[in-house]
Amino acid sequence: MKRVLVGLLWLCSSGVQASAEPLRINALQRCGELLAVDAAQWCLRSQGLGAQTPTVWLGTTRLSRDQVQRDGDRVTVKLGDMQRPSAPLWLEEGGRTSNSVWLTRGRSHVIAAQPHEVAKNMDGLTTYVDLVSLLIEEKHDGLNEARRIAERYGARVVGAIAPLNVYQLRLPVRDLVQRDAMILRMGSELSVDAVVIEESAPEPGEEGAGRSSAAISQADEWAANRFLDALYFYQRRIPAARLPVQPVRIGVIERDVDFDAPAFTAYRGPCAARHVCVYGRDGQQADAHGSLVTGILAGEQEGFLAGLGEHSPGFEVIVERNSDAGITANIAASVNLVEDGARVLNWSWGLHRVGARNVKGDEVDSLVRSGLAMSGYEELLEEFFLWLRAKHPDVVVVNSAGNGASWSGTDEYRLPSSFVTEQLLVVGGHQRSEQAVAVDDPRHVRKRHSSNIDMRVDVSAAACIRPAGAADQHCGTSYATPLVTATVATMLAINPALTPEQVRTLLRRSALTLGKEQDFEAMDAEDLTAPILPSERGGQLHHPDLGRSARLDMQRALDLAVQSRDRVR
Structure with a gap:
């Protein structure tokens, strides 16, 4: 009898433990016949499922039982009407809700090699x-x-x-x-x-070597871009001016986000009533590349968009990779996101050609690909930007310059940052210097040693982060990029009429500076971005900023976005 009671107690306790396991969607991608037009099949992998088939929600629609099939931790969703708009999908079971993932009705899907x-x-x-x-x-x-x-x-x-x-x-x-x-x-x-x-297994995040000093102050690093000043400005200027702002959808080309990390626990389940929504597959690491990049945009503790407060217009941050099929999947996901209404894309990724040299003449060993692969990628990316210009000229792509201490603007060295198009913003990385000078002093920061450089880099931003509660810091242009993405998205929320060219102009006009004055000759190892020009300082030929590299000023960029709207009015 005692053994029976013990067994029953064990079963009950194990059942409680099973039911307490979080419900998560780890993968979602198109399966079956990818070229089907009238109907589509989606396969998702989840964890924490109980014995029954879960309830599946697509937007505000509860899918019927005949649309959902379960096989272990895998759930297959069959959709008939492909003309309906794309929407977030999540699971519900026994009072638990999963993270929401974005299900696109777009036609672009590729498969990865096993x-x-x-x-x-x-x-x-x-x-x-x-x-x-x-x-x-x-x-x-x-x-x-x-x-x-x-x-x-x-x-x-x-x-x-x-x-x-x-x-x-x-x-x-x-x-x-x-x-x-x-x-x-x-x-x-x-x-x-x-x-x-394709030359890729599942790709590691693009990240440079660690910071040279032992530790960083996150507030100090972001102060160099006036992060908190920008939040303060928005929270007070927008309501005071009664300025109408518009919601913005952002596409982040990353694999997944850890929804158990403190930065993302509030984003699980439906997201209708929030100022910021995050949709993505669930990952297992709070310090994984996708979690860190997305956290800078929308993390609960430190994300810029989450800090805009009650007057936020609403931002949808869609973390999407399509599949693990390398650069082809990145472009497939980007096409779907643009067709789904994304106004800004965050590309914290890029490639160097085998044999590329850095500024010291050494070979770059960061994310290299063969010439054969690079030539195909170049044609693919060119076609993407031609399509973007023809069909979606208002979309802005924000891309990391890379961490090879190399040149960002030559296709023999680097893709996609080498493309010259108004719709591509390229972001370099800086870090706080050891000098005790004012924020607006060019010596306040220094070029990050691994950041790629040259005239194609439009602006730089803080490259080092340490998430709340984390022991380790992470550095690279991957983490400078979402600071610019967040700024651009907020500028477009303030003034949706801004074109990509105007966004770049306002970012450069508002920029702080770093580094020495350039001589406008060939770039050397001290230069980071294209030099500030007289036209970007009101035509003042003797302005002290001229010839220096551009450093993101988030507060001033938002101020100029407000002013640009006032001029139109």
Whole structure:
């Protein structure tokens, strides 16, 4: 009898423990037939599920039982009407709610290679063996042409970025020799503009080496960009002026966010009544790249958008990666997010070409790819920005300059920051100097030693962070980028009519400075961004800022956004 009671008590306690496990969505991506138009199937992986099939919510709609199937920790969602708008999806079970993930109705989806479908190339880099993407000339019907080519070579069309006329094929090959021979033949097809190969396992976050000093003061680092001054300005100026502000949707190209971290616990479940909403897959590490980048934007304790307060217009921060299929997936996710209404994209990622040299002449070893891969990526990115300019000219992409201590503006060295387009803002990194000088003094900060440089870098921001309660600090242009993204999103909330070119102009006009005065000759190791010009200082030819690098001033940038709206009125 005693053993029976003990057994019952153990079962009860284990049941309580199981039910207490948090309910989370760890993965969500399109599955089944990716090219289907009228219906779609989504596969999600979750943790913390009980014995029953959970309730699945898509926006304000509760999905019916025949739309949801469960197999262990995997749940399949079938949707028929693909004309409905994209919406957040979350699970509900026994009073518990999961994190919300973004389910896009966009048509751009690619698949990642499995571990047995990759190999090492001659450069020692991991590359996909039988998955490639074809960029079809725009005058052709991309899908029909991709299917024709696939049939000719015994391949299958398995994914697409339809708005860019990009189609992913699975090739009938067993090794890289066969693959390279086949893509050479496919690339010679008259309708094929480029063949994109992937060189990536799931990518690590782009991050530089640690800070040289033992510890940082987060407030001191962000004070260099007037972080708190900007919050103070917004909280008082917007209500005082009774200025109407507009909600902004932001796309963050990252893998996941740790919704158990203090910065994100409030973002679980539906998010209708909040000023800031965060949608993303759940991760396991509070200091993972996606959590840190998103935390700077929207974290409860320190995120800029979360600090705007009750007069915030509302921001939706969508953390999305599409799949683990490298740069192709980044672009697929970006296309879907733009079509879903994202006004700003945060790209805290980038690549260096194998053999790229840094400012000291040494080879860069940070996130390198072969020339073959880089040429395909360059064509893919060019097509993306051409599409953006033609179809979505109001969208701003904010990109990290990189951490190779190299040049950011030459395609032989770096992508995507080398692209010259009004819709791409490139962000370098600085850190607090050891000099006790005022914030507006150029010596208040110094260029971060690993930050990429040159004329293509538009503005710099604080590159070092230490999350609340964390023992370790993290540094890199990846973390400078969301400071600029948050500023740009708030500027667009204040004045939605601002164009990408005007946003860049206001950021540069409002910027503080750093570094020595430049001589406008070829860039050297002391220069970080394009030098401040007389036109960016009211035509004053003897202004002390001229020739120096630009440092983000968040407060002044918001002030100029308000003034730009006042001029229109």
